[in-house]
Amino acid sequence: MIKKSGILAILFAVVLVISFMGFSQPAEAETIQVGAVFSLGGLGDLSFNDLAYEALENASEDYDVEFDYIEPDSSADFDPSLRRFAERNYDLVLAVGFLQEEEVRQISQEYPHVNFAHVDVAHEPAIDNVRGMLFADHQSSFLVGALSALVTEEDNVGFLGGIDSPLINKFEGGFVQGVEYIAEEDKDIEIQRSYADSFDDAARGREIALGFIDDGADVIYHASGGTGDGLFTAAEEEDIYAIGVDSNQNWISPGHIIASKLKNVDVAVYNTIEDVVKGDFEGGRNMEFDLEVDGVGTTPLESVIDEVIEPELDEEDREAILQMKEEVTAPHAERIEEIREKIIEDEIEIEDWSEIGRQ
Template sequence: MLKKFISLAVVLTVVLLAAFVALPAAAETNVGIVLSTGGLGDLSFNDAAYRGLQKAKSELGIDFDYIEPADPSEDQTALRRFASRGYDLVIGVGFQMADSLQTVASEYPDVKFAHVDQSFEDVPDNIVTLNFAEWEGSFLAGALAALTTETNNIGFVGGVDYSLIHRFEGGFYQGAKYINPDITIQSKYADSFGDPARGREIALGMIDDGADVIYHAAGGSGSGVFQAAQEEDIYAIGVDSNQNFVAPGHVIASMLKKVDNAVYDTVKSVVDGNYEGGQNLLYTLADGGVDLTSLTEVGLPVVQAEKNGTITADELATIKQMKKDVTAPYAEKIEDIKAKIISGDIEVENWGVTGRPEDL
């Protein structure tokens, strides 16, 4: 009887030890992110920030959670939820969250924060801001629009009439005028980052007035621009992420704002123990923080879209043909302009600082 008891105890001990060993190791770093208006599925900078965290989870072993506020008035509550629970890093996305993040960060000085899209004066030691030279990347988008238009009439659709979006508009305007000083540039704001119907309505109006290439910096509202481009058989230029697969054959390029890389790098700094708060970081054309998608190759995201069923093989072929016919002829020209911006031979004005011209 005693032998049976000892044997049973040994078996139980082995089983418990095996179960303990099989348990996954607890994540060393916990990150919370509060997304901007429009949330996931915007195919733009919210999705880009989320991709950065997915990469960090896969490669660095972190754990993360996210909140999609329905309205900016909920931002503080969302940020405070993560900070009060001791998350190692709390990230806020979008200029509309700037004040809320600074308020919550002041309440939790021992928690590390990152903010995407707004630099601060006198940045506290527990905040780092991630900013991008959108005016440089948008200059390339404007130049491409001016090179590909057949009507010498192009358009810009912004999300909200604010200094951050003026940076996109200003770069686009200057790039187009660099190619053709006499080009017509229509510009209008949707007053929302999550209203595709409004984006479509604005784009259709621009098309009626002669525009045949439209660039958007409107978040989720930009999907309406793509819809209008597809309906009316004109071209569009995407923003923030590679959106070339959204309306196959109609989105000729996308201005990349590599929020995913910036978020990943910030998380890695926390994991590695070298996070440095108290600074405003700026990502530019020179360091690859902003760019234009390839004018000759379709790019990995588009190929993946075909593999996961987002687009068909025929649509992928359409994109490849469009690249060959429409954008590839201007690849060298755009690369030359890019090099001149990086070298300083072309100076691009930042309308977010200088202001949007009143005569537009």
Template sequence: MKKVLLVLGMILTLLLTACGEKKEASTEEGKLKVGLVLSTGGLGDKSFNDLAYAGMQRAQEELGIEFKYVEPASVSEFEGFLGEFAENNYDLTIGIGFQMADAMEKVAADYPDSKFMLVDMPVEAPNAIGAVFNTEEGSFLAGALAAMMSENQKVGFIGGMDVPPIREFGNGFLAGARYVNNDIEIVQAFVGGNSPFNDPAKGKEIALSMNDNGIDVIYHAAAGSGNGLFEAARERNFYAVGVDSDQDYLEPGLVLTSMLKKLDNAIIAVIKDLQAGEFEGGTRMFDVANDGVGITELTYTKEKIGEEKLAKLEEIKQMLINKEISVKDEISKLN
């Protein structure tokens, strides 16, 4: 019997290795073991996967965990990878992205004594945390800055699809702009089509059309289609605003800022709770107050913005933290 168990353990270990294991900390007794199942696309996406991996590296350095990660080639592999980590008695298994929700709910039910975290989507399982991000608040900050920097008093938003999760980005941004300047003109448009999140040509077309109408600061929540916005900003010399990760470097000085979903901070927070014995399943919101969303350090634009506007932006941030501004209420004023 012992030999059978030993062989099974070796097989599971080999499966993890063959299916994309890239990083493993040295194994030490008493260390928390965390498994990370990345979204399709893997490392190098300059977005969610890279941020999640950075969070794991931070957790390794700051909290002393050990971790492994895998890079699924397709959605069909999610369930198998999640299950392998649970089968190997990992203390926490983390999945990235909404596409993993069904697989995680199934695996969490199959392994009720294991703990899971799904990033960027609620998950219906008592032993899993669904980490979600208040994109309206983060976008509100970006919109406030956009209004301060718009010379023409016109700002725009480009979304990938006209669906509620994408509208949250746009509504927050436009509400932030209107909060700073009640007379500012606000416009939004959506890429749509067969590739709403991977059509940079359409993204550029929309951005150029907006700029033709005097819009001089444009925010996107359109993934790869947003690359067209950055190209248009370079050609026409207007400000773009990035999303999810720090995109400021893509066009230094022209990407005014980026609205950040701080996946690394969310991962650190959940691992800390697990270490403290305070892990509780359910939906967990990450917002401005707990440093789950925000904007970049403005590395390339801080001097252009100036101290007065930076001070005003910090004041708005503190009001969000103190719940003195309700973004929902401000959004309701748009209509």
């Protein structure tokens, strides 16, 4: 007969065996923390800051991800903002925009155990714990430049830039070369160009756009963040056409924005966060997203409503966009697609003005 003390010893041994066999409840997966420092202009730019934020929200819905973010008031805020997340050992620190290049390079080397991802910058030489995300903005800008040249009735188009910098020069250069590609075949087209020295000055954007219009422009493309809101206002006031940038901005001034040049920052940021979640993040590399992988592109030119802006439209806006597309962009959709294929196949070479400077 087994004594009571013996029974207790046996039960204790069984418990130990079960524990070591892994029958206890598994530990919950660790929450991934992401800290984002946006570029100047912050959220509400209807451009790359908003796209990055959308990726953060989507990742937090799909995975065990928590995120925090900072909207700097000036470039002086970049350093302390990035350090705040790095010092707290966030799993990923996301820097949005080329203006943070020097700060990311410095701070990432001070915190080598922290993963960094940087939108719109390719760090050279590469940094072991930094993933650069670069976009072929000159390719997609070439497409909307060609579209502008096909659409203009005054043979006069404009480019409105934010801050005069290598990145925005890349947009400008692609646009100019796209216009000239069509102009060489058909007609002489004047190209007006100006920089607002800001990504969040809509009043200055409107002022520049009105100047372009006074000098004959009837199609204007912007790469200026929130400054572009002023262009859209001017386009409505003077009944000319505008082209949006980075995200689908066609709904902002229905019937006046003939297309938007797309940069899929949301996809690139989401995929990077997903890599961190799955343990697949690799630093020390610069990734380029081009036309071939749909990293950049344009909104549809055919007579359809883009699904992404459908919720933003009432019936009047919907009709204005459809009528504009039918009359203005749909006739050129096939031609722009042909140009897109030629770029992908390297039949059209586009100079990158971020490398060679403005021409």
